[in-house]
Amino acid sequence: MYLDDKRVRLAAFDWLNQQISLHGEVLPRALLQKGFELDGRRVPLISAQQGIFKPAVLAQIPLSILTVPGSTYDDHMGPDGLIRYSYRGTDPRHRDNVGLIKAMQTGTPLIYFYGVMPGKYQVERPVFIVDADPATLTFKVAVDDPAFMDIYARKEVAIGECDIERRRYITATVRQRMHQAAFRERVLAAYREQCSLCKLKHAELLDAAHIIPDIDSGGEPVVSNGLALCKLHHAAFDSFFLGIRPDYVIQVRSEVLREEDGPMLIHGLQDLHEKRIILPRSRMHYPNANKLATRYEDFLAEEAKGAA
Ligand SMILES: [Zn+2]
Secondary structure (H helix, E strand, O other): OOOOHHHHHHHHHHHHHHHHHHHOOEEEHHHHHHOEEEOOEEEOOOOOOOOEEOOOOOOOOOOEEEEOEOEOHHHHEOOOOOEEEEOOOOOOOOHHHHHHHHHHHHOOOEEEEEEEEOOEEEEEEEEEEEEEEOOOOEEEEEEOOOOHHHHHHHOOOOOOHHHHHHHHHHHHHHHHHHHHHHHHHHHHHHOOOOOOOOOOOOHHHEEEEEOOOOOOOOOOOOHHHEEEEEHHHHHHHHOOOEEEOOOOEEEEOHHHHHOOOOHHHHHHOHHHOOOEOOOOOOHHHOOOHHHHHHHHHHHHHHHHHHHO
């Protein structure tokens, strides 16, 4: 027995919105595999095996597409700014491929799960199949604004040219977000989800800070240009209250060391002076010494300005 396609889809998007407000835009695989219940039926959002996924309650059109971790987002970006997604296998008539063609013909919204690291997926929704090429076995996928779902809930939507242009624009802006999400997940995992200065362990209070500001390097987010820092230490690092030497030792700015104030200043900043930061388990993830050196020079310059 199938349930009404639109109802299932809207329920899935609602459920996703709730999960995102609880956990952020990167969700764990187990949660997505479990999904939610509708009319006593379980609706998973992904499966363990397939990239193109249709839960049993839907008749024909898939609910989601998924990219496994390991590739970079740019691998999936075409020169036209639209996402490339491969057919399942080599048979265009496979039911998963036929399902996505149907999604394209009907303008049906789907969910895209982009694997940022094993077991963790960045969510983009809604996405639409806008082109299908059986010769290269490739779909083109565009992202739209989540607000589109309000329109979808109210009526049947015809896809006009302006939608395509808007979606192309939105899809292009998604790239930076994907980079940021992947960077954050990888850096926090490398540091076992703790601040590398004070060991604070609440992920909600942690950031992946860049050692060298990454103004769209275009490259893959590299853990060795990152540090897991709590909000306080991220801000302190960015505004040169402290610096980290290439030998991983923290230097607190001399004016700050001379200040007298409450326990937050003492424990939060002054006590860190001359301490070594907490390093990732894997040497490959250690902060890059050259990048630390460059950043430390900036710190010294700022300190000299303060002393002058
Ligand atoms: Zn901290």
